[in-house]
Amino acid sequence: MSDIDRARAAIARIPALKDRVEPERLGGLTNLVYRVGDLCLRIPGAGTEEYIDRANEAVAAREAARAGVSPEVIHADPGTGVMVTRFIEGAVTMDPAAFRTRTGAPARAAEAFRRLHRSGAVFPFRFELFAMIDEYLRILATKDVALPEGYHGVVAEAGAVRAALAAQPLPLAPCHCDPLCENFLDTGLRMWIVDWEYSGMNDPMWDLGDLSVEAQFDEGQEEEMLRAYFGGAPSARDRGRVVLYKAMCDLLWTLWGLIQLANGNPADDFRAYAETRFARCKALMAEPAFARHLAAVAG
Numbered sequence: 001m002s003d004i005d006r007a008r009a010a011i012a013r014i015p016a017l018k019d020r021v022e023p024e025r026l027g028g029l030t031n032l033v034y035r036v037g038d039l040c041l042r043i044p045g046a047g048t049e050e051y052i053d054r055a056n057e058a059v060a061a062r063e064a065a066r067a068g069v070s071p072e073v074i075h076a077d078p079g080t081g082v083m084v085t086r087f088i089e090g091a092v093t094m095d096p097a098a099f100r101t102r103t104g105a106p107a108r109a110a111e112a113f114r115r116l117h118r119s120g121a122v123f124p125f126r127f128e129l130f131a132m133i134d135e136y137l138r139i140l141a142t143k144d145v146a147l148p149e150g151y152h153g154v155v156a157e158a159g160a161v162r163a164a165l166a167a168q169p170l171p172l173a174p175c176h177c178d179p180l181c182e183n184f185l186d187t188g189l190r191m192w193i194v195d196w197e198y199s200g201m202n203d204p205m206w207d208l209g210d211l212s213v214e215a216q217f218d219e220g221q222e223e224e225m226l227r228a229y230f231g232g233a234p235s236a237r238d239r240g241r242v243v244l245y246k247a248m249c250d251l252l253w254t255l256w257g258l259i260q261l262a263n264g265n266p267a268d269d270f271r272a273y274a275e276t277r278f279a280r281c282k283a284l285m286a287e288p289a290f291a292r293h294l295a296a297v298a299g
Contacts, residue, residue, distance in 0.1 A: 007034050010043055010082050016074050017041065017084060027093060027182050029267050030260065031195075035087055039074060042195075044081035047263035050139060052197045054081040056125040060199035061085070063174065067119035069112045069193050088192050091185035096216040099181060106221045107228035108191035109184055109211060114229050116193070117173040117204040127177045127200035129248055130162055136255035143262035148254065148278040157285065158251060161244050164298035165203070168237070175202035179211040205238060209245030213280075240293035247290070250281035 001009070004023070011017040016039065023034035023041060030045035044052070055078040064070035065085075075084035092098060099105045133155065140147070176183070178198035185192040208229060212222045226234045226242070234242075257274035260267075284290060 003032050006043055007032060007041060010041060011036060014041075014075050014082070014084060029180070029182070030265060036084075038087050038089070040071070040085045040087045042081075042083045042085070045265065047259070047265075048081070048197070051135070051259065052081070053125055054078040056123065057081075057196050057199065058083070060121075060123045060125075060174070060196040063119070063121035063123065064116060064176075064193065064196060064199075067116050067121055067174075069116045069119075070196070071192060071194065085194070088185050088187070091187045091192060094181040094184040094186055094215070096181055096214075098186070099215040099217070099221065102186060102188065104224075105186055105191070106215070106217065106225040108186060108189075109179075109215075110208070110225045110228035112184075112191045112193055113176075113204070113207050113211075117175065117207070119174060121174040123174050123200050125200035126172070127175060127198065127202035127206070129206070129252060130158075133252055133255065136252070136259060140255060140258055140262065143259070145258050145262040147258070148275055150282075151254070151278065154251065154278070154282060154285070158248065160294060161248060164294050165241065165244065167298045170203050170205065170241070172201040173204040175199060175204055175207050177202055177206060177210070179207055180214050203241065203245070205241035206245045206249070209242040210249040212242065213246050213249055236296040237299070240296035243284075243290065243293040244297060247281050247284045250277040250284075254278045254281065 007023045011023065017036050020037040023036050026033040026035055030048055032043040034041045058076035058078050061070060061076065061083065062073045065072050071086040071088055073083065073085055094105065176193055176196065176199055178195065183193055183195045185194060208225060212225065217225065226239065230238065254274045254277040257270045257277060261270035
């Protein structure tokens, strides 16, 4: 069945979508995403059931909508993963270039994160970085895909990061956990966040660090984000946590990229994606400042 036929079949099964216009394909790295009139249809990509909890995603998406940071959920089927949300008219799907050129975009993203993190929402899943690394390694052990050379050695080095983060943990907050640029929709006045597949209760600094990496923030953009989030300069400890998570998100998403490669996802060159992620992680951990941030976090 072709992608468009899958979309039409899903539309036929969902009362809210019946008798609407022909679906218009939007973005999506692993999933099929379509605009259907004033609604948005998301169909999960092949193989995502191995590592996505669709029931958690449905709860998180609804809670995020209540917090005012995500579009209204019209339909969510935890069994199939098919989801329908309100389409945000006039919003621009972000990418690194848009974060550079749209004035105030890093600050608006930070404000959306702050609203989410302080909402009091409780997501069913707990995003456990190192447990997820272990789980992704388990999945990859069943597939014919090689890890980047030295990966296990860097995981061992990351033990110091794990200890530092655990020394003075922040209270868990509802987090997006996968802040790809494309998961941000900007109206110029407000930033919306979509795609809650990886969401969970987490250290809120993960969202900030991961966004800085995904959006390729320079020093000025990262500072704009941090000051908007904290209402001023962050403490050395909070800034350090953001930097540590910048390295750790690349360590984790390296494995995610290899899973996409193993699953035959044609959306990107996932071998190059994984190698780039891993190289960036190693480079950041090798910087002299990284040790200082590690010490600030460990206290």
